[in-house]
Amino acid sequence: MEIRRKASIGRPRGFDADQALERAMRVFWGQGYEGASLTDLTSAMGINRTSMYAAFGNKEELFRKALERYTEGPASYAASALREPTARQVAAAFLHGSVWATTRPGCPAGCLGVQGALAAGDPGRKARDTLAAWRNEFTSLLRDRLERAVEEGDLPPGTDPGVLARYLMTVSNGIAVQAAGGATDDDLRQVADMALRCWPPATDPNQPTG
Structure with missing residues (x-):
């Protein structure tokens, strides 16, 4: 069980987090914070809500990460x-x-x-x-x-x-x-x-x- 647990922790997410954040940034950019629904965001990112929360946190945290990407890009x-x-x-x-x-x-x-x-x-x-x-x-x-x-x-x-x-x-x-x-x-x-x-x-x- 110990070995299987460690293997699970090290398993790749199965999506490109950088690309997903880029897409989220564009949704926020075009629709604003309140206008961008979680459905809009996850659909654009190509992931489900569970994966979004695991990788980026809640909507507010995702927005902050998207703003950082916008600042650097x-x-x-x-x-x-x-x-x-x-x-x-x-x-x-x-x-x-x-x-x-x-x-x-x-x-x-x-x-x-x-x-x-x-x-x-x-x-x-x-x-x-x-x-x-x-x-x-x-x-x-x-x-x-x-x-x-x-x-x-x-x-x-x-x-x-x-x-x-x-x-x-x-x-x-x-x-x-x-x-x-x-x-x-x-x-x-x-x-x-x-x-x-x-x-x-x-x-x-x-x-x-x-």
């Missing part, structure tokens, strides 16, 4: 943008990345991090709070990067990095909402470019303008 442009050499290039990479991620062919329109649980009721409250924290975390990272830009003379000394970071997030979130409503890639690139025309100029003449 479709939304990875955000972290990449922070590594750009100038503040304006950070802003350009972030806003253009937002357009690309929310309008890319073959994927749901909009942003999982924005529309995933905006209007959630009590059952989706934790998912809504998770997404709010997700957005706030990146706003803080943007603010930190823009504070450095002020210190380096890449932004005028009177610039408020917190307000500027919030401005970028507001434009990005608006891009996501417009994309979900059917706005095209070309339409939203024009919006991003208009926002960038308002960008504060660098004060250090040695800084590239990007």
